[in-house]
Amino acid sequence: MENIIKTNGLNKRYGNSRIINDLNLAVLQNSVYGFLGPNGAGKTTTMKMVVGLVRPSDGMISVFGKELNPKNRLEILKGIGSLIESPSYYGHLTGEENLQIITTLKNIPEKDISRVLSIVRLEKQKDKQVNNYSLGMKQRLGLAGALLGNPRLLILDEPTNGLDPAGIQEMRDLICSFPKQYGMTVMVSSHLLSEIDQIATDVGIINHGRLIFQGSISSLREKSTQQIAIRTLDNGSAANVLKTQGFPCEKQDSFLIISKHSDEEIAHVVKELVDHNIPLVRIEERNNNLEDIFLKLTGKASEL
Amino acid sequence: MTQALILEFKKARGRKIWMIVAAMTLVEIIWTLWGTSRMDEHDLAQGWESVLLQYPVINSIIMPVMAAVVASRVCDVEHKGQTLKLLETLMPAGRIFDAKFLFSNLYMITAVMIQIISMVVVGCLKGFAGNPPMDKLACYLLFTGTVNMTLLLLQQILSLQFANQMVSLSVGLLGGLMSIFLFYLPKVFSNFFLWGYYAVLTFVEMDWNPATRIVNYYYISENWSSFILLLGAFTMLYLIGRRLFIRKEI
Numbered sequence: 001m002e003n004i005i006k007t008n009g010l011n012k013r014y015g016n017s018r019i020i021n022d023l024n025l026a027v028l029q030n031s032v033y034g035f036l037g038p039n040g041a042g043k044t045t046t047m048k049m050v051v052g053l054v055r056p057s058d059g060m061i062s063v064f065g066k067e068l069n070p071k072n073r074l075e076i077l078k079g080i081g082s083l084i085e086s087p088s089y090y091g092h093l094t095g096e097e098n099l100q101i102i103t104t105l106k107n108i109p110e111k112d113i114s115r116v117l118s119i120v121r122l123e124k125q126k127d128k129q130v131n132n133y134s135l136g137m138k139q140r141l142g143l144a145g146a147l148l149g150n151p152r153l154l155i156l157d158e159p160t161n162g163l164d165p166a167g168i169q170e171m172r173d174l175i176c177s178f179p180k181q182y183g184m185t186v187m188v189s190s191h192l193l194s195e196i197d198q199i200a201t202d203v204g205i206i207n208h209g210r211l212i213f214q215g216s217i218s219s220l221r222e223k224s225t226q227q228i229a230i231r232t233l234d235n236g237s238a239a240n241v242l243k244t245q246g247f248p249c250e251k252q253d254s255f256l257i258i259s260k261h262s263d264e265e266i267a268h269v270v271k272e273l274v275d276h277n278i279p280l281v282r283i284e285e286r287n288n289n290l291e292d293i294f295l296k297l298t299g300k301a302s303e304l
Numbered sequence: 305m306t307q308a309l310i311l312e313f314k315k316a317r318g319r320k321i322w323m324i325v326a327a328m329t330l331v332e333i334i335w336t337l338w339g340t341s342r343m344d345e346h347d348l349a350q351g352w353e354s355v356l357l358q359y360p361v362i363n364s365i366i367m368p369v370m371a372a373v374v375a376s377r378v379c380d381v382e383h384k385g386q387t388l389k390l391l392e393t394l395m396p397a398g399r400i401f402d403a404k405f406l407f408s409n410l411y412m413i414t415a416v417m418i419q420i421i422s423m424v425v426v427g428c429l430k431g432f433a434g435n436p437p438m439d440k441l442a443c444y445l446l447f448t449g450t451v452n453m454t455l456l457l458l459q460q461i462l463s464l465q466f467a468n469q470m471v472s473l474s475v476g477l478l479g480g481l482m483s484i485f486l487f488y489l490p491k492v493f494s495n496f497f498l499w500g501y502y503a504v505l506t507f508v509e510m511d512w513n514p515a516t517r518i519v520n521y522y523y524i525s526e527n528w529s530s531f532i533l534l535l536g537a538f539t540m541l542y543l544i545g546r547r548l549f550i551r552k553e554i
Contacts, residue, residue, distance in 0.1 A: 048389075048553075048554070051393050052392075052393065053389055053392060053393065053553065053554045054553045054554070055553065074393075074394070074395070074396065077393050077394065080393070082390075082393055084389055085386070085389070086386055087386075088385055088386050088387040088388075088389060088390035088391075089385045089387065090315055090381055090385050090387065091384060091385055092317075092318045092319060092381070093314075093315070093317065093318070097314070097317070100314065101311055101314055101315065102390070102394075104307060104310065104311055104314070105307075105311065105391070105394040105395060106394060107307075130385075145390070
């Protein structure tokens with residue numbers, strides 16, 4: 001499948017600090033590409049570079065198979081709808097007037113406004129001043145603006161920020177529907193893995209400006225492992241027994257962790273411990289979920 | 305560019321910029337009317353000269369403030385709604401800068417045109433000697449329009465560079481104060497400050513005799529060399545300001 005966005009050795013430096021470090025993104029056509037990373041990892045800067053709001057220090061960006069440069073930037077951007085950081089709006093104008101400004105800018109007929117308003121379900125609030133909109137409504141208006149002209153690519157930077165749970169679910173459903181219903185490719189950033197897990201088909205994980213994982217969400221899930229945690233009243237002796245029986249373990253808090261084995265093998269382990277008079281008090285199955293993988297990859301728990 | 309200008313008109317809807325310009329222009333006209341309210345034969349004989357000096361003096365304090373307010377109102381909407389990151393994905397940054405400048409200038413030019421109309425109307429109604437001096441009025445339009453345009457440009461650069469509009473408004477207010485102060489200093493000082501050009505380009509001077517308390521106004525030759533200097537400053541400021549705006553990352 002064709003890459004809608006491709007970056008090669010992308011770098012961004014501000015003085016001596018390197019914000020983006022040798023980034024090689026590949027966003028496939030008709031995918032929902034989840035761009036994941038802790039706060040300050042470089043997601044917004046990368047997206048701004050893709051839409052030409054920030055100039056890369058080094059490297060190449062190609063969109064729709066064309067290398068982005070100052071001359072062709074606006075021509076390429078005609079096929080992109082973006083919502084970066086927070087929605088852009090003129091608060092003293094109504095929702096509809098705001099969209100009229102975008103139709104003038106995009107040189108598209110005003111009748112498209114009613115289509116996008118119905119997609120984001122803002123038809124009833126279109127005559128209200130945007131200053132009187134809630135944050136969720138502003139976010140939806142921003143999305144409506146990005147959808148005007150039916151772009152081939154949508155770039156959404158943390159689109160669920162500030163939304164209530166119902167709004168978040170609504171936004172997720174919308175994003176998931178775009179590739180199938182409108183043939184769009186969506187690049188969506190988030191610092192929440194659970195969110196990306198629910199909407200993305202592909203994922204790129206960025207940390208400290210470096211891409212540390214890129215691939216399908218299923219290949220990320222494959223990294224998840226299952227383990228068995230055992231707790232006894234004499235973990236030292238238990239560890240020796242497990243080792244002699246061919247079950248290497250590692251200590252984690254007050255548990256001994258062994259890798260996933262068949263039920264028969266676990267039954268054997270339990271029997272051996274009991275035969276050696278080691279009091280067994282807990283045995284549980286643990287899943288190393290996507291969140292754990294993300295933490296392991298980024299080494300950041302505090303940001304989540 | 306037409307499309308960009310149309311957008312500026314759409315964005316200005318409900319911003320009441322014209323009301324601010326109208327109020328300030330009205331203050332200037334009332335000030336002038338007050339100045340011409342008690343004119344004797346001697347004053348009427350030099351009525352045109354009198355108003356052509358009076359307006360630049362009032363302009364020196366009002367126009368820098370008007371330029372600051374207009375530029376701030378036109379640029380502030382982009383900061384408030386964080387719309388530059390939307391606009392710059394759909395339109396070249398340079399065109400946004402140019403359209404804003406042209407649009408704001410319409411207000412400033414309109415204000416000067418209203419002043420000129422008010423001068424002619426007052427002159428005819430009061431019975432100033434002779435016909436309206438069209439060449440002098442054209443010079444007034446050119447000089448005042450150019451000084452306004454340069455100050456507006458400076459204000460626009462500041463309003464676009466700093467999201468906090470207090471920066472540009474403070475410069476405008478201080479500029480207005482400096483401008484009126486420069487009017488009463490030798491013109492050589494005024495050449496160094498953009499706000500001083502209302503005084504530098506005035507082509508009417510006043511001679512006041514303390515003994516007789518009679519004021520005589522007279523034309524002096526237009527200061528074209530300073531006008532060219534101002535045009536040079538404008539061009540430089542435009543190139544720098546536009547480039548700063550284009551280079552600014554959002």
